[in-house]
Amino acid sequence: MIPGTFDYHSPDTLDEAIKLLNDLGEDAKVLAGGHSLLPMMKWRLAEPTHLVDISRLSDLDYIKEENGYLCLGAMVTESALENSELIAAKYPILKDTSEVIADPLVRNLASVGGNIAHGDPANDHPATMLALNAIVVVCGPNGSKREINIDDFFLGPLWTALQDNEILTEIKIPIPKQYSGGCYIKLERKVGDYAIAACAATLDFENGQCISAGIGLTNVGPTPVRASDSQNMLVGTDVSDEIIEKASVLASETSQPVGDHRGSEEYKRGVVKTLTERAIMKAKNRALGGN
Amino acid sequence: MAKKSITININGTPRSGEVEDRLLLVHFIRDDCALTGTHIGCDSTHCGACTVLLDGTAVKSCTVLAVQADGREVSTIEGMEGAALHPLQEGFFEEHGLQCGFCTPGMIMSAKHLLDNNPKPNEEEIRCGISGNLCRCTGYQNIVKSVQYASNKIQESESVGGE
Numbered sequence: 001m002i003p004g005t006f007d008y009h010s011p012d013t014l015d016e017a018i019k020l021l022n023d024l025g026e027d028a029k030v031l032a033g034g035h036s037l038l039p040m041m042k043w044r045l046a047e048p049t050h051l052v053d054i055s056r057l058s059d060l061d062y063i064k065e066e067n068g069y070l071c072l073g074a075m076v077t078e079s080a081l082e083n084s085e086l087i088a089a090k091y092p093i094l095k096d097t098s099e100v101i102a103d104p105l106v107r108n109l110a111s112v113g114g115n116i117a118h119g120d121p122a123n124d125h126p127a128t129m130l131a132l133n134a135i136v137v138v139c140g141p142n143g144s145k146r147e148i149n150i151d152d153f154f155l156g157p158l159w160t161a162l163q164d165n166e167i168l169t170e171i172k173i174p175i176p177k178q179y180s181g182g183c184y185i186k187l188e189r190k191v192g193d194y195a196i197a198a199c200a201a202t203l204d205f206e207n208g209q210c211i212s213a214g215i216g217l218t219n220v221g222p223t224p225v226r227a228s229d230s231q232n233m234l235v236g237t238d239v240s241d242e243i244i245e246k247a248s249v250l251a252s253e254t255s256q257p258v259g260d261h262r263g264s265e266e267y268k269r270g271v272v273k274t275l276t277e278r279a280i281m282k283a284k285n286r287a288l289g290g291n
Numbered sequence: 292m293a294k295k296s297i298t299i300n301i302n303g304t305p306r307s308g309e310v311e312d313r314l315l316l317v318h319f320i321r322d323d324c325a326l327t328g329t330h331i332g333c334d335s336t337h338c339g340a341c342t343v344l345l346d347g348t349a350v351k352s353c354t355v356l357a358v359q360a361d362g363r364e365v366s367t368i369e370g371m372e373g374a375a376l377h378p379l380q381e382g383f384f385e386e387h388g389l390q391c392g393f394c395t396p397g398m399i400m401s402a403k404h405l406l407d408n409n410p411k412p413n414e415e416e417i418r419c420g421i422s423g424n425l426c427r428c429t430g431y432q433n434i435v436k437s438v439q440y441a442s443n444k445i446q447e448s449e450s451v452g453g454e
């Protein structure tokens with residue numbers, strides 16, 4: 001399979017890339033790692049007439065903590081995230097997420113920015129970023145820059161708040177407090193497949209009480225799903241087994257799975273409940289100093 | 292139709308061509324350079340038969356545009372053999388790591404990336420390292436042994452060379 005015809009552009013700077021997008025209009029697409037876009041183009045599910053390759057923009061490739069946030073450049077590859085010591089030590093939920101995306105070869109090129117900008121509810125980072133209350137930084141024409149709360153970013157299947165002339169440049173994640181933990185658990189049929197369902201959970205504790213919680217769900221709705229009722233159930237409690245059970249049921253009720261070749265709706269709701277339960281337990285362990 | 296001139300260093304040899312923007316790297320390697328050791332299997336980023344190293348990193352060349360590799364270095368199975376078989380090639384020979392052989396070039400390139408980054412992988416790390424490569428013949432057992440063979444052989448030759 002060969003993609004349809006298009007013109008390939010390889011700008012040297014971010015400004016140049018944005019100018020190209022602005023000039024070329026809606027027929028242009030950003031090419032990052034290419035591991036979602038190129039397969040779609042082969043299947044003619046996407047037929048852009050211009051590709052603007054940002055993979056050579058080295059200034060979008062960084063993992064650093066700054067001003068209270070973990071900042072991930074959009075072109076950080078999944079492999080880089082998976083192998084980063086900083087991520088392993090302080091953000092294991094991101095390591096959990098990266099290492100279940102597709103397979104190791106795909107992860108060598110696939111980018112965290114692309115995983116989010118693609119807007120696919122079956123992708124793994126979106127739910128994790130919901131649980132982490134991430135902020136999406138996008139740059140547009142004439143040096144404009146805006147920060148979008150992750151809750152306002154995903155609008156529908158393959159549809160995000162990004163405009164045609166904007167590029168997602170960075171993801172900002174609040175640096176966790178002392179007693180914080182998170183994890184991502186995915187059920188997949190085989191290596192490389194999209195999730196049947198997956199759950200991202202984060203918890204912050206103070207004096208043994210949960211003061212905030214984030215629950216994000218993958219591939220059980222038209223967008224990644226924040227399980228708000230489930231989060232509310234956890235806050236203000238010690239996150240006992242009984243509370244975890246109730247929160248998991250709520251997450252299952254909030255999810256909107258559709259029956260398909262990965263399972264019936266009922267089955268997927270059961271999977272959401274079980275994964276949420278496990279994810280919260282593991283997040284709690286990590287928050288309180290375990291693994 | 293848009294065409295670009297590109298030069299890709301493949302196995303140490305610069306290869307130039309006028310290519311359509313949409314040409315996939317695997318087609319440039321096989322059709323334009325006649326290096327047919329790199330295989331096309333699923334053509335949809337699943338099977339890994341087309342795995343090559345791009346600037347030393349294992350990637351599926353059916354999901355990279357040739358223009359994206361312009362000015363970069365690519366290694367394919369043809370570049371593995373030097374004066375003798377590469378320890379990975381020897382490992383697949385000695386441990387019967389292939390049957391039909393279709394997945395083997397990609398499997399070896401993935402294993403090369405793995406050993407370059409982790410010279411002494413345990414079994415789990417090997418299985419994870421080749422999890423983007425499908426083999427429908429062997430059941431993977433002998434492939435794992437082949438990679439272990441290569442790992443040991445490389446360690447031995449380095450310890451001998453270091454004395």
